[in-house]
Amino acid sequence: MAKIALTKLGLKPNTEIKTIEWNGQNIEVKQYLPIEAKLDLISDIANKSLDENPYYNPARIKIFIRLEIILAYANINTKDKKSEDIFKLYDMFAGELGDKIIEAIPVSEYNFIISTTWDIIEGIYKYKNSAMGIMENIVADYSNLDLDATNIQQKIGDPNNMELLR
Numbered sequence: 001m002a003k004i005a006l007t008k009l010g011l012k013p014n015t016e017i018k019t020i021e022w023n024g025q026n027i028e029v030k031q032y033l034p035i036e037a038k039l040d041l042i043s044d045i046a047n048k049s050l051d052e053n054p055y056y057n058p059a060r061i062k063i064f065i066r067l068e069i070i071l072a073y074a075n076i077n078t079k080d081k082k083s084e085d086i087f088k089l090y091d092m093f094a095g096e097l098g099d100k101i102i103e104a105i106p107v108s109e110y111n112f113i114i115s116t117t118w119d120i121i122e123g124i125y126k127y128k129n130s131a132m133g134i135m136e137n138i139v140a141d142y143s144n145l146d147l148d149a150t151n152i153q154q155k156i157g158d159p160n161n162m163e164l165l166r
Helices: 035-048 058-073 079-084 086-093 096-104 107-128 131-144 149-157 159-165
Strands: 017-022 025-030
Touching (some): 017 096, 025 058, 035 058, 035 107, 058 086, 058 096, 086 096
């Protein structure tokens, strides 16, 4: 079987754009996001979805999936609003406009981002609870402790600390 040169196939990334009209404004929605941009988007969603514990909060995951997808695919500038309050920004896109933008994104694009985000988060949990992940955590915790024997000996040998010990 003879092989065909890739250049002869004329393959190009999809640059198609759908336009949505909202309050007299034309909003452009990309029909394809390059894979590198998708991976960055998924990574951002996963990182922003962590609570302070660190725990992946399912509500935060859903919020950031919707918001970050809308911001990645639509030509809406939110630079000043995004830094203010991400939850207020989400509330603005929780209604009809957000739904229209999501509907304009191809289902395969949308599903890829959602399923891959959840797969990555599940993989992180599996790793953290694996023997290797637990050992990594123990090593990190151990290295943060001040268990240097010489340092401990010096502290015990300090006359000021001896009073406390007695």
